[in-house]
Amino acid sequence: MIDSTIYLVGIRKENGEYEKEANSCQLCKKMIINAGIKSVVVKADTDTGYRIVDVKDWIENDELLERKNNLLI
Ligand SMILES: [Zn+2]
Structure with a gap:
């Protein structure tokens, strides 16, 4: 799966x-x-109908790591 692409669609169960x-x-x-x-x-409400997330951004901006660092300060 190295360097592959995954697709995500969120659908609200209340109204589909x-x-x-x-x-x-x-x-x-x-x-x-x-x-x-x-x-x-x-899939998103954009001009193209989707947005592309670069997974590298998740690695470089890890929310859990930031919270952990805040606790240490
Ligand atoms: Zn999940």
């Missing part, structure tokens, strides 16, 4: 509509990173 701000949860982000996936294509 697309989630406009869909994103991976922290657990899925870790699995995607560990699998070596390069990009996530997310």
Whole structure:
């Protein structure tokens, strides 16, 4: 799966509509990173109908790591 692409669509179970701000949860982000996936294509409310997430950004801007660092300060 190294350098591969995964596709994500969020659908609200209450009404079956697309989630406009869909994103991976922290657990899925870790699995995607560990699998070596390069990009996530997310169906979104944009001009193109999707947005592309560069997984490298998740690695470089790890929210969990930032929170951990804040606790240490
Ligand atoms: Zn998840």
